[in-house]
Amino acid sequence: MKILFVASEGLPFSKTGGLADVMEALPRSLVALGHRVAVLLPRYRNTNAVAVAAPSLTIAFGNTLRFPAIIDGGSLRRVRYYFVEDPEYFDREQLYGVAGKDYPDNAERFAEFCRAAIEFSKNVWKPDVIHCHDWQSALVPVLLRTQYANDVAAQRVPVIFTIHNMGYHGLFPREVLKKIGAPETLFRVGAMEFFGKVNFLKGALNFSDYLTTVSRKYAEEIQTAEYGHGLDGVVRDRADRLVGILNGVDYAAWSPAKDKLIAAKYSPKDLSGKLACKKNLLEVFGLPPEAVNRPLIGIVSRFADQKGFDLIAEVAPDLLTEDVAIVALGAGEPKYEKMFHELAELYPEKMSVKVAYDNTLAHKVEAGADMFLMPSRYEPCGLNQIYSLKYGTVPVVRATGGLDDTIEPFDPGTGRGTGFKFQAYDGAALLGAIRQALDVYRNGAAWRRVQANGMAKDFSWRASAIEYARLYEVAWKSRNRKDAVTSN
Template sequence: MDSHPQILFVASEMYPFSKTGGLADVMGALPLALSRLGVSVGVITPFYGRLASSEFPLRLIYEDCPVGYPWPDTTADIFLADYHGLPVYFISRGEYFDRRFLYCTHKGDYFDNCERFIFFCRATMEWARRLSSPPEIIHAHDWHAALVPAYLHFLRKVDTFWKKTKSVVTIHNLAFQGRFAYRLFLESGLPSAAWNSSGAEFFGDFNLLKSGISYADLVTTVSPTYAREILTPEFGCGLEGILNHRAADLRGILNGADYAVWDPRQDRYLPSTYSPETPRGKLRCKESLFHELCLDPELLSRPLLGFVGRLREQKGIDMLLDILPELMRKDVSVVVLGEGNLQFEAQVQDMMETYPGRLVARIGYTEDLAHRIQAGVDLFLMPSRYEPCGLTQMYSLRYGSLPVASALGGLLDTITGYPDPESTGFIFTPPDARTFLQSIELALEVWERPAEWKAMRTRAMCKDYSWSSAAQQYIQAYTDIGADLSPA
């Protein structure tokens, strides 16, 4: 492992150690893709109370690393894991990270989330300062890490160690910004010069993501379409002003899919593997899923529809619940996997009682069941109201489970909608229940034409959204802002 990485990623979660969503999948794959291209990479992430680290043992390498202002006596312990040859550093402080969940419970966000991630970002900078040489790039992801580019901006003025280091902040979901009271800015350690409408201030509040957008040398987001969308009031979430100000430094780089994990040819979670050349295994996966979830076997010859995602309005779960009675009249079955809004959780569970054997919901998230759903369903539902990139539709394409998705964000960048001759799925606009149902009805019509369906499924499975293309684009972006990524 390299103790002086050229690129230092900073993120609040990383698969396989911690995960609530797509950010973790990105962090588990993009650093490896860059490493394969010859770039030296490291990652910094929190040491949560529940880390999946058995495959990559952790060891304590530094005790009592100071974090400085505003807690001169508060320190962090640093653990290290060897992740396929990459160093992953874990910032440990039990009072902040030893909790059952990463960010929130069903009752809401943790009350001290701002302090937790101020601590994480400050500890990140202090630990990075102790590496043998400064990184060329510090790449922060989402609001939890977005103070790092702000700290770097001001540290470069007073500490020559950071003179050549550049920063990148990536927006995975602009709706989550880390917005807190002004008094917490006073505890952040940022100078008073950062408190203005071009910096950390946002309508009188302290906005962590805006801080990163304001001070990073480059701002990226996770698909080209989303990069254009967030410049508009409809998708800008109040930050379209600062984003337009930084438009020359904004890039949309499409995320990739980690086919080492998500590929039906070699998926360890599946009862039968399959490929475009040997598709029969997909039917066996469907049969197995029917048995596992106690679905009505008489519906096995009809389409099975799947939804895997957070049960929130962003993901359109309410649209699915609205049209479920109509879907049930079409002799299809539906499986839902996810957690989120308690009202939606209760509603989908109630509807299971109305449609036994035809609707199955599993509240929560398990990685193995997510894989088996991707393999077992015929149609994969993504009625999102916004989708910065989306990874699950990339997985569904590879698994031959044709997506029915809203025509926006990364969904538009990855799905070719029917009836295009090269179609790989079904897209609809605007994102509402009526157009969603119409798109599903169209998909069911195509499903009734086996030759057309098979050709479409084969095209979908042959699409390649691997990380190598994105990694090359990131290398170009790093180079464009002055990073020297030549071998040491």
């Protein structure tokens, strides 16, 4: 099949979060299965791509015309890359905003991107399926099924929409519809209206052929008020078209047997290199060498409430009375950065923090820590817990989203399981799970068993790509059967 990905970021050209990783790995995995794949991205200021300009498209914004160019970026590992170029909208310092604030014209920026994607799919690279990601590409299915409803060829192309994080809606004032040339009829409960505003994500939920999200558990969770961010009713209405497909991992980059960023390579058959990695990690974080005899807990994360740092703040004083050491790498909310600095001052022999995101250090934490802590309030998929399994760094996680799908609780009696989980979102439950892990750590044979179980797991992208390919086929057949309804 010919599959067109439409997204606001993708490696190796642009990145702010995990979406960019998916946009690199999933297309590549689909190509390996024999599909033809193109990726369409905005051309940002720092997009480094050998580019060949194509003719401009004409995009109608109400009474205004805009002329973004389609840039052919060529092929990389057999995936074709194209870019929407409009310097006024995309030649900026950051992708979505600066100083913690969104750009005020984000609705117009990504509306143009979506219109360009539709015209591109009609006139330049004609796909069998369009796969959109997050609110920035949400207008593709909305406009395709409304303003292009009479275009027979366009109505044969199904749109898959993936929700990477339900918390980001693309929420704008009602007047935006007029600015972007979208019909006022979209301002209704069954389309894009959301408490008096226009909700891009809601539009995609209503108009896409199929919805996916990045783990099976998260697909269940977003149908509840706790995790649905006000859209749980819409998701429940589309539950028969919702599929949870777990993100994969690029083991070419994240495997201790191949990793060039860690102090020593190691494998399930020979874990000796992991001790060298632990010693190196302690040195890099400035903890005393004798801490090598303590269980070392690693954290790599954005410091935010969503990631469970309010729980860490609650249990840290009790946890640091245990015979443990902790290293934390990340940045985010100032209150948590301050908390870690204060803990490091109070417990200089046990606690160290680096407020930054550094890919090399992230690899060192995965390789050198004994345990990896992820007590998230919600976690659509999560990747670090999967990396940790491969590195023999035992995850301690909350049973939510992808964390629940990927980590099996260890049972010392049977020797089965890959980590430690807790259910309730409270400090006592988190501390209980950590102490359970510490008890097993003190039993060397049991600890080696849980490490081996985790290192044997395979969450490569191939399995996920096969699931997506099956869904594309189902969606295409549904759109192209003789009695298919051509538009919503």
